[in-house]
Amino acid sequence: MRVFLTGGAGYIGGATAEALLSEGHMVTVYDNLSRGYRDAVPQDAEFVLGDIGNRDDLAAALSASQFDVVFHFAALIEAGESMENPGLYFRNNVAYSHNVIEAARISGCSSFVLSSTAAVYASSAKPLNEDSAIEPANAYGETKLMIERMLHWYRQAYGLRYAVLRYFNASGALPNRGESHHPETHLIPRVLQVALGQREDIQLYGTDYSTPDGSCIRDYVHIADLAEAHVLAAAALEQNETAVYNVGTGIGHSNREIIDMARTVTGHPIPVRSSPRRPGDAARLVAGSGKIRHELGWEPQYSELDKIVSSAWDWHRNRPYGYRD
Numbered sequence: 001m002r003v004f005l006t007g008g009a010g011y012i013g014g015a016t017a018e019a020l021l022s023e024g025h026m027v028t029v030y031d032n033l034s035r036g037y038r039d040a041v042p043q044d045a046e047f048v049l050g051d052i053g054n055r056d057d058l059a060a061a062l063s064a065s066q067f068d069v070v071f072h073f074a075a076l077i078e079a080g081e082s083m084e085n086p087g088l089y090f091r092n093n094v095a096y097s098h099n100v101i102e103a104a105r106i107s108g109c110s111s112f113v114l115s116s117t118a119a120v121y122a123s124s125a126k127p128l129n130e131d132s133a134i135e136p137a138n139a140y141g142e143t144k145l146m147i148e149r150m151l152h153w154y155r156q157a158y159g160l161r162y163a164v165l166r167y168f169n170a171s172g173a174l175p176n177r178g179e180s181h182h183p184e185t186h187l188i189p190r191v192l193q194v195a196l197g198q199r200e201d202i203q204l205y206g207t208d209y210s211t212p213d214g215s216c217i218r219d220y221v222h223i224a225d226l227a228e229a230h231v232l233a234a235a236a237l238e239q240n241e242t243a244v245y246n247v248g249t250g251i252g253h254s255n256r257e258i259i260d261m262a263r264t265v266t267g268h269p270i271p272v273r274s275s276p277r278r279p280g281d282a283a284r285l286v287a288g289s290g291k292i293r294h295e296l297g298w299e300p301q302y303s304e305l306d307k308i309v310s311s312a313w314d315w316h317r318n319r320p321y322g323y324r325d
Helices: 011-022 055-063 079-084 086-107 139-158 187-195 223-236 255-266 290-296 305-318
Strands: 002-006 026-031 046-049 069-072 111-117 161-167 169-171 202-205 217-222 242-247 252-254 272-275
Touching: 002 011, 011 026, 011 069, 011 111, 011 223, 026 055, 055 086, 069 086, 069 223, 079 086, 079 139, 086 139, 111 139, 111 223, 139 161, 139 242, 161 223, 169 223, 187 202, 187 255, 187 305, 202 255, 217 223, 217 255, 217 305, 223 242, 223 290, 242 290, 252 255, 255 305
Parallel strands: 002 026, 002 069, 026 046, 069 111, 111 161, 161 242, 169 217, 202 272
Antiparallel strands: 217 252
């Protein structure tokens, strides 16, 4: 396949680009490097510096070759930030994603893979499947849901095939790539920053949720497994017109469990400072991933929490400032 991949200088996009290249596909990465890093783009990928907000540049890049599929990862992803500045998220994630979808249509590309999120769902005490209640707790989840709806109508009007992957917390690292956000808001890298001496303690946002230990519960899926799911979903579009898949392990871990595992892996005490709940945080989001397992044969290879945290610790010890060093 000839692949056009937005956001390939980021954590998930870069890992997926690498997985696609390893399968023999040709990959063009399109990224403005505003929150990604040039070093995160795989060496064998063609790189185009460009912004999805610029329709002319986007159209030119997509018309440079006859691409078979567009992978769309270029989005802002911080739930807390989306509650503080929703306008930024509606502009970047919705309006600019429409630019990508429209440019794909005009260029003649027939397939589209969207990196979506479990944040579209309502919090649930049971594992979530693709038919579970939709009720985003934050503006970020709402923007991803709006992109999904755009794809639905582009399918109806123009025949655009699409796959949506609603992934649960991307985590862990590969030997040559890991999380490098600035500022960092994700729990596992923030906890490991304490072990590295870059933070005095870890803030635990909310200790009064209706969960066994009072903290939020999330499903953590390793970045390698998530990248594989995207590759499989794209290949399946040759036979399927549309598909929506949850991508997760089906195992929920509380924030306190993550902290305890980080203590075990790093040997650091990792002090905790309790803080009020953050707006936009759902109490429990755990995947029911039976559909992608059954239809695509996807199976997570790194579902154990110790493997996920250990791989992230290896990355952060070797690259304590991520790609910024």
